[in-house]
Amino acid sequence: MSAQRPKLISLDAFAKTVEDARIKTTSGGIITLICILVALFLIRNEYIDYTTVIARPELVVDRDINKQLDINLDISFLNLPCDMVSIDLFDESGDLQLDILNVQMEKFRIIKKAHASQPVEIKDEQPALQREVPLEEAAPGLPEETEGECGSCYGAVPQDKKQYCCNSCAAVRRAYAEANWQFFDGENIAQCEQEGYVQRLKQRIEENEGCRVAGTAKINRIAGTLDFAPGASMTKDGRHVHDLSLYSKYKDKFNFDHIINHLSFGNNPPQSQLDDTGSITPLDGHKFLQHKKYHSITYFLKIVATRFESLDGKHKFDTNQFSVITHDRPLAGGKDEDHQHTLHARGGVPGVAFNFDISPMKIINREEYAKTRSGFILGVVSSIAGVLMVGSLMDRSVFAAQQAIKGKKDL
Helix, strand or coil, X not given: CXXXXXXXXXXXXXXXXXXXXXXCCHHHHHXXXXXXXXXXXXXXXXXXXXXXXXXXXXXEECCCCCCCEEEEEEEEECCCCHHHEEEEEEECCCCEECCHHHHCEEXXXXXXXXXXXXXXXEECCCCCCCCCCCHHHHCECCCCCCCCCCCCCCCCCCCCCCCECCCCHHHHHHHHHHCCCCCCCCXXXXXXXXXXXXXXXXXXXXXXXXXXXXXXXXXXXCCEEEEEEECCEEEECCEEEECCHHHHHCCCCCCCCEEEEEEEEECCCCHHXXXXXXXXXCCCCEEECCCCCCEEEEEEEEEEEEEEECCCCCCEEEEEEEEEEEEEEECCCEECCXXXXXEECCCCCCEEEEEEEEEEEEEEEEEEECCCHHHHHHHHHHHHHHHXXXXXXXXXHHHHHHHHHHHHHHC
């Protein structure tokens, strides 16, 4: 054992000095006090990091791609009455959502009062044109031998054998849509005049009413488009078109200036979870106010499924985030006003379109502590060691300077 002792002594990295050889100074005491305060401050910061809960994102493949997705929309058109708003929702698979305005969405008339600071909103009970309803159901005919009133369809559909009878304004509108005819405002059509449709529509146009559309629609998790356009939609020569007759009749009225009050996909998570992940509704409150009649506005949305998991793993919440790129152009085409080297395409339909694309990936935001226990211990030890090392260097430097000054004075 005694033979091994000299070798062990030579390995000692912590050389000691005798008590009588140690010198304590005032400057050393000050540096020691500063080191203690700095070490306590660093340890406090390490503890705060250790107890802080963060949401750490992880990217995985979305295995719920076959489930349908909810679109939550609330949009206000400031210069377009509800009678002229048409919605089409279709995707790349060819599926077309029918009767959205009558079933999945609600319309609210925006009435501008002369002496009111804010416009008044009233729910619009007038149904939208149901083009998907078969013509036989919208304008049922009568057997030839049957006596009864068979309203005129004004040549839009054959009536020589009473195949179709347009006994209401809605039936005439449906017949016109079947023939791909322009309907305008229904003026001089007896059924529409008698039902007050023409008078009601003209009044809303003269008062410059707007329309707020709000509700939820379901879509497949594939690329698609939610399209707002004026007038009834129809298919002509294999193309999807709209009846713009009424929109074009009034030269100084109507445009698609709008405010997006809310747009989200799926459920909205609690606000506390949004603090770490950012807003999932980047278009909320967005305004487009260009006052241009023949203009097309398109929002390109990239949707990513998102899950929030609590710290204990018991609470999970699924929603969706999306990014957006906005593009607008005049239907007349030509050079862009802000970018002279950009040439816009000509043609199209005035309106607002939301083109959405679904990502096959999912983001999982898991709540966890910012540091592990071992990381906390390592941080504390590193902080103390670093402070002691810097303090030792400072003490030696100050002591050496004091000794040098003292030596010069002695000379």
